[in-house]
Amino acid sequence: MASQSSRRQFLNATIAVGASAFAAPAILRGQGLNEKLHVGVIGCGGRGAGNLESVLGETVVALCDVNRNAVDYASGKAKGAKTFTDYRKMYDALQVGEYDAVVVSTTEHTHAFATLPALQAKKHVYCEKPLTHNVREARIITEAAKAAGVATQMGTQIHAGDNYRRVVELVQGGAIGAISEVHVWVGRAWGLQSPDEARAHGDIVSVQNRPEGSSPLPPNLDWDLWLGPAPERPFHEVYFPGPKWYRWWDFGNGTMSDLGSHWIDLPFWAMNLDAPKTIEPFGGPAHPELAPASMHVKYEYAARGDRGPLALTWYQGTHKPDVWQKGTIPRWDSGVLFVGSAGQLLADYGRHQLLFGPNVNDFKRPPQTIPPSIGHHAEWIHACKTGAPTTCHFGYAGPLTEANHLGNVAYRAGKKLEWDAVNMKFPNAPEAEQYLGREYRKGWMLG
Numbered sequence: 192m193a194s195q196s197s198r199r200q201f202l203n204a205t206i207a208v209g210a211s212a213f214a215a216p217a218i219l220r221g222q223g224l225n226e227k228l229h230v231g232v233i234g235c236g237g238r239g240a241g242n243l244e245s246v247l248g249e250t251v252v253a254l255c256d257v258n259r260n261a262v263d264y265a266s267g268k269a270k271g272a273k274t275f276t277d278y279r280k281m282y283d284a285l286q287v288g289e290y291d292a293v294v295v296s297t298t299e300h301t302h303a304f305a306t307l308p309a310l311q312a313k314k315h316v317y318c319e320k321p322l323t324h325n326v327r328e329a330r331i332i333t334e335a336a337k338a339a340g341v342a343t344q345m346g347t348q349i350h351a352g353d354n355y356r357r358v359v360e361l362v363q364g365g366a367i368g369a370i371s372e373v374h375v376w377v378g379r380a381w382g383l384q385s386p387d388e389a390r391a392h393g394d395i396v397s398v399q400n401r402p403e404g405s406s407p408l409p410p411n412l413d414w415d416l417w418l419g420p421a422p423e424r425p426f427h428e429v430y431f432p433g434p435k436w437y438r439w440w441d442f443g444n445g446t447m448s449d450l451g452s453h454w455i456d457l458p459f460w461a462m463n464l465d466a467p468k469t470i471e472p473f474g475g476p477a478h479p480e481l482a483p484a485s486m487h488v489k490y491e492y493a494a495r496g497d498r499g500p501l502a503l504t505w506y507q508g509t510h511k512p513d514v515w516q517k518g519t520i521p522r523w524d525s526g527v528l529f530v531g532s533a534g535q536l537l538a539d540y541g542r543h544q545l546l547f548g549p550n551v552n553d554f555k556r557p558p559q560t561i562p563p564s565i566g567h568h569a570e571w572i573h574a575c576k577t578g579a580p581t582t583c584h585f586g587y588a589g590p591l592t593e594a595n596h597l598g599n600v601a602y603r604a605g606k607k608l609e610w611d612a613v614n615m616k617f618p619n620a621p622e623a624e625q626y627l628g629r630e631y632r633k634g635w636m637l638g
């Protein structure tokens with residue numbers, strides 16, 4: 192990378208933001224907020240265990256997990272909390288005044304189901320990324336959150352770090368001029384790929400098709416509840432736990448919705464993005480059951496506010512931007528490249544680098560106008576208690592989640608789509624609308 196740097200005129204602006212910026216944030220204390228929140232935690236293992244830690248400074252009144260072992264472990268941390276395996280029973284059992292908020296860290300295909308009852312009861316919600324399993328559910332949850340007027344936050348904790356703040360200031364301060372292109376790529380990729388590719392992309396399994404038969408059910412796992420609204424199938428170890436399920440369309444959406452939540456968050460914030468005008472996929476054909484590990488998708492955004500039209504391209508797996516392939520930018524494993532009229536800006540979670548043209552010496556870094564976050568979970572807890580805004584509330588996270596899912600919708604449809612966001616239609620491809628939502632298993636209804 193040093194030799195590439197010397198070939199170009201890079202501003203000496205590579206800024207490594209310490210890992211502490213992304214460590215689990217401290218629980219807010221000592222601001223005259225004596226009332227503790229009463230929190231229900233749905234999904235206590237995997238990411239849920241970390242999220243539980245982040246609310247232990249409050250009063251955890253309920254714990255729910257389809258895996259009894261995860262509930263038992265969480266009970267040791269949140270003593271006295273009521274325990275459940277079925278969140279529907281949890282919502283039925285809790286009195287209205289018994290809880291103020293819920294934290295949802297279940298699988299992607301149950302996020303909307305676990306979240307909506309809380310919003311309808313006007314309770315605050317922290318939900319892991321991606322907010323929902325599909326576009327229709329994202330719209331339902333966004334609207335329900337707006338109607339409820341409660342504090343919400345999606346679990347995209349990188350947003351709370353200093354690095355994204357500095358990048359947003361540079362972009363919005365005009366450091367690289369008018370931006371017409373953004374490229375976002377990730378080196379890790381879950382999904383349909385060969386065993387060699389899986390190793391190269393940090394995937395933990397390589398699956399080509401739905402397995403025949405079943406595996407022994409882990410003791411204490413309620414598989415029927417785990418499936419929830421998804422079609423029935425026998426338990427098999429290729430689905431459980433995360434990130435194995437991330438790749439199956441019935442349960443997740445592979446890399447695009449998973450890592451897109453963190454990485455596309457940066458241009459979404461910096462460029463004030465909303466719904467794309469068109470979405471064009473590259474790669475395929477799509478597998479009926481498994482999300483791809485490798486593909487790319489180009490979004491076109493109409494001009495909005497101060498910015499002109501923009502093309503944003505997302506790459507995953509073996510697909511990479513041309514400038515990355517040619518080595519004309521530093522070949523970071525994952526990154527976001529903003530291409531402006533006066534230079535380029537490269538960023539990842541913790542660092543950024545200005546790749547400048549001839550006027551590098553005139554550049555003055557803009558003042559730091561975006562205040563530091565008190566921490567992603569702490570922001571939400573503070574918001575629950577005071578009504579202060581959060582940075583990844585569902586009004587922001589919903590459209591981001593929709594845009595990410597639209598990449599997969601275009602990929603599955605196998606053609607460029609024109610998106611009518613208001614009516615949730617593709618005027619040039621009505622047949623692709625089948626991928627905006629899904630049918631629920633008998634007995635399951637959202638809302």
Ligand SMILES: NC(=O)c1ccc[n+]([C@@H]2O[C@H](COP(=O)([O-])OP(=O)(O)OC[C@H]3O[C@@H](n4cnc5c(N)ncnc54)[C@H](O)[C@@H]3O)[C@@H](O)[C@H]2O)c1
Nearest residue numbers: 234236237238256257258261296297298319320346432433
């Ligand atoms: N923000 C981040 O950096 C980050 C990191 C990892 C995972 N995640 C997200 O967290 C979520 C969970 O991912 P994971 O990898 O931890 O998955 P996982 O399968 O390892 O864990 C999910 C937990 O939820 C439980 N669960 C599943 N379905 C449930 C249901 N219907 N009701 C109650 N409990 C249920 C499981 O038993 C398990 O304990 C996903 O949305 C994922 O994208 C976010």
